[in-house]
Amino acid sequence: MATSNERVFREVLGANCESVAAAQAAVRKYFTDDCVWQQSGLPTTTGPEEAVALLDGLVDSIGFAGLEVEYLHVASNDDVVFTERLDWMVGKDGKRLGPVVVVGVAEFRDEKICAWREYFDTSGFAHMLPS
């Protein structure tokens, strides 16, 4: 059964699939002021505004327009939501890159995300999943 933290996590990731503006609104709604967001190969951000700026930077640098996400597994305890996913990056031109296998670990405090680590092997390990 999905917990409320799982629903929040899916809402934030769903916003990333919708548009960058929706992603930024979700970040402002659900990141705590001290939320540390770490993604392999990308700068670490602290707080919603740094995360919003990182998303703006991805739009400018690589034409980032959003994500496509396929959930493989989701599990949570009271404070943490784990997800194993296939993620594609979608560009402004509509082309998608990927998938990469991503394992996300999101820590929650009062139904907001207070830390979020996105693990993936920068050498790529989509090959690790059964075909």
Next chain:
Amino acid sequence: MATSNERVFREVLGANCESVAAAQAAVRKYFTDDCVWQQSGLPTTTGPEEAVALLDGLVDSIGFAGLEVEYLHVASNDDVVFTERLDWMVGKDGKRLGPVVVVGVAEFRDEKICAWREYFDTSGFAHMLPS
């Protein structure tokens, strides 16, 4: 509250901390015949005997003697146990290498592990954790 699958997972990893022989006994006890075990940078094994042979290979090639594990977060649903951990590799000479941050996704069937994926960035991302 730890589920029985979580207890099995901790028992298998605990055996890896004890000795290679204990790890191999745990693999034979808890891997299903079709269990696919995938670890970034290592060969994929299918079934307990291939996993046992992989462990023997690590003893011969790199002097593997066991793991040291610090659990950061654990969560599970009915079929899957997620763990975020710091793992050290301990050599026959007692020296330890690491830590690397590992996120493990173990799928269960009838209280046995039927698939186990160990994700870590081969470029190393222990730096991703708060110091």
